[in-house]
Amino acid sequence: MSILINVETRVICQGFTGKQGSFHSEQAIAYGTQFVGGVTPGKGGQTHLERPVFDSVLEAVTETDANASMIYVPAPFAADAVIEAAEAGIEVIVCITEGIPVSEMIRVKAALRGKECVLIGPNCPGIITPEECKIGIMPGNIHQKGGVGIVSRSGTLTYEAVHQTTMHGLGQSTCVGIGGDPIQGLDFVDCLERFEADSQTQGIIMVGEIGGNAEERAAEFIQQGGVTKPVVAYIAGLTAPKGKRMGHAGAIISGGQGTAENKIAVLESAGVTVARSPADMGLRLKEILG
């Protein structure tokens, strides 16, 4: 089944004619994604990559019936792009952009309350349902259709989990990069819930890191019976020094909160198998699934 996106999802790109937008739209099309057009304000009416360009998301949705959008818009304008997509009725909004001010994201989340849409990101690699739909910057060719649901705050570390599960013959149902920012759309719990309800997903890999309490909330959710399928987690940042922002805006241990040790401890208490090495995520899950 997969979660959130599949072969029927109709995708547009905001920032369509820009360098990043163009490149990744091309990649999405090559992967077989149902890519129906894009938005670049001021260039409506043009054609790009053999698809229509629109001035606004609303016009794009009206004309193409698009229900998902990938956003490759620079940080100063990305929050606006997310809100525009939500107001236009896009159901799955994938914001790749890194560097959006936290105050803007707080406003975005407030604006999205009560709307029927889902935000993934920002500062994320995107989401992919192998062999059906790719919305993001991940390399499609390392993925394989299968039974592992992957949810991760990271980019390239996610690809390690994908690579390992492909090598072990497990494959992936859907891989969601929730991103590295402190205020974001879907979190671990949102994805775990969906993986639990998805018939194709047999096991889950959760890739976390220092900062915030998303992993702790996931542990609580699992503890309360929210997930019965096997979960393997890996938490990056055991060696990260306190108080330093480790690349991702959200990857910071502040006031003693958000340490990798604590996340590992609460996850293990909840029955999650925590891989001690990033090279063993796939192996740990294979051992459980057989």
Place this chain on the structure above:
Amino acid sequence: MNIHEFQAKHLFASFQIPVSKGQVAYSVAEAEKVANTLGGDGWVVKAQVHSGGRGEAGGVKVVKNKAELDSVVNALLGQTLVTRQTGESGLPVRSVLIEEVCAIDREIYLSVLIDRENEGLVIIVSPEGGMDIESETGRAKLMQLPIDVVAGLRSHHLRALAKHLQLKKSQIKEFATLMTNILRLFQEKDLSLLEINPLVLTEEQHFLALDAKVVVDDNALYRQPDIVAFRDDSQEDQREAVAKECGLNYIALDGEIGCMVNGAGLAMATMDLIQLYGGRPANFLDVGGTATVERVSKAFNLILSDTKVKAILVNIFGGIVRCDVIAEGIVQAISEVDVKVPVIVRLEGTNAEQGKNILQHASVDVIAADTLAGAAEQSVKIAQEGK
């Protein structure tokens, strides 16, 4: 981004948040001038460094006359202040803030932070401000009040804060104005943290920020040019500052195995893996999505500027970036930079096989590792042999 206390107080003043009277000085002569302007017969001298705990470290002193002022300022300027937050290397004192002494009735603690969990702001207050705030008893007196950005700061929030702070009825109006201005500053200047410890009530029963700590959201600097002008690179680790200029994300650590990785999560994981095999990472370095020869060379230079480095582990998972292109870049960089320590490279992803081939046949000495675990294990062994 951090700013100095005197800069934070400038900001406070521009938002009508009362601060102690004073001015920054960069020399003894300037300090004397400030003291003259302030008048009186006693001043507070505060070392301006991006760190808390300055008082305990001897960075805050009350002086009773000009002679003492000169002596204290002279002792502080140009020195390195080591506080419980700076680590042993400390921070250079380039300036001091000279302020008038205030007659204080009460000390309160107040801070405003981004609340990740509730996706809004949180106001934290305590009726007993000062140094003890971090002790267990101190923490027990803290009250946290989440503020939703749509609802904003409301009267009932102010009543709750005032009650916890044990304010008198006559102080509430001024407190309300103060809180409104603080939140306005927080939102308009894209702060991620604002801390006033202590926020005092003077003997005349007026609020005054005796100290001011402000951190600005790095992601918002593009729209806060006046804050960018406050930047003080002397307060940063010099290698980290240089890295930032090159567009590299670098954090110095204590170990002997240098790391170069694409992606922050993978970079942290690589550091952790090194530790798992008994080694210690020398740094965090996210080389990002474009591994050109120039970038890789700059990264090698940065890693090697740390003389403790005995081996370098390069871990690249190529997505859009092709491993053969990266391999060529690494080989060229190694020869250009004349890297003298062993370099272990692990490539995976797009064109990984071609990349490995290039490394194996390269004229420079580079070890092509087959797996992530193998690469880490090898790096640790090689670094140990190199000792």
